Amino acid sequence: MSHKPQAVLWDMDGTLVDTEPYWMAAETALVESFGGTWSHEQAIQLVGNGLLDSARMLRDAGVDMAPDAIVAHLTEEVRTALATQGVPFRPGARELLRDLQAAGIRTALVTMSLRRMARSVVDLMDFDAFEHIVAGDDAEHPKPHPAPYLQAADLLGIDIADALVIEDSVTGLRSGLASGAVALGVPHMIPLDDAGAHALWPTLEGRTAGDIADVFSSVRTQQREEALR
Known part of the structure; x- marks a missing residue:
């Protein structure tokens, strides 16, 4: 028993x-807005990480924002995707x-x-x-x-x-x-x-x-x- x-x-x-595809899309758009590039391999490294740890990696990729601001931005982008595209x-x-x-x-x-x-x-x-x-x-x-x-x-x-x-x-x-x-x-x-x-x-x-x-x-x-x- x-x-x-x-x-x-x-x-x-x-x-x-x-939601991982939503996060990856938001990360890619953010890095590219600062003139950088963000690969699928880089995105995979962030899976499961704490958001501040992920934000530091995004800063290393060229995102010139404070870690807290990166977290807030990505969170709102993914929340918008959930609201408009649904919860998968x-x-x-x-x-x-x-x-x-x-x-x-x-x-x-x-x-x-x-x-x-x-x-x-x-x-x-x-x-x-x-x-x-x-x-x-x-x-x-x-x-x-x-x-x-x-x-x-x-x-x-x-x-x-x-x-x-x-x-x-x-x-x-x-x-x-x-x-x-x-x-x-x-x-x-x-x-x-x-x-x-x-x-x-x-x-x-x-x-x-x-x-x-x-x-x-x-x-x-x-x-x-x-x-x-």
Whole structure:
């Protein structure tokens, strides 16, 4: 019988919603407005990073703006894209969220995007999907530091060991793993084969709360057995 987690902690960009193309388009336009060039390879390096870290890389590419101003500009550009082009949810994400709720498994959103960006996404969902949001402007330290996921566990009033994290980036998985949660990788823009995830799924489509419980139970059982050796 599966032992289910008390909570599932979700990354947003690339895991819940496919906003990475919006971010990449905004980055490219901004760099080019300062006469620079921005490649797909450079954009990929920013996936999962804290926004201020990304802003510093954009400054290195020629954007002559303060890091905070870069973050504010990109956030508004992506929010505009969400409002005009829609929220592209990742396959199976909404369905899994609903199934987790039905199974009594709590949920929180842990993103390095600003809170107003996270609220733009969550407010466009047709149900109350998350109990709490930890956003980039809430976190004491950005991913890959464990702080964002530890903050989410504190808000939920649970031990992080009783949580499972879903991530699409190496940076995010490092954060989840360092926190002590079970870490499930669902790759999107970048491969995660060597990222150390406890489990990898190619997609969330067709997945259920039972599948989440199976992963959590399997990992924790294996860890207990290894500790006894």
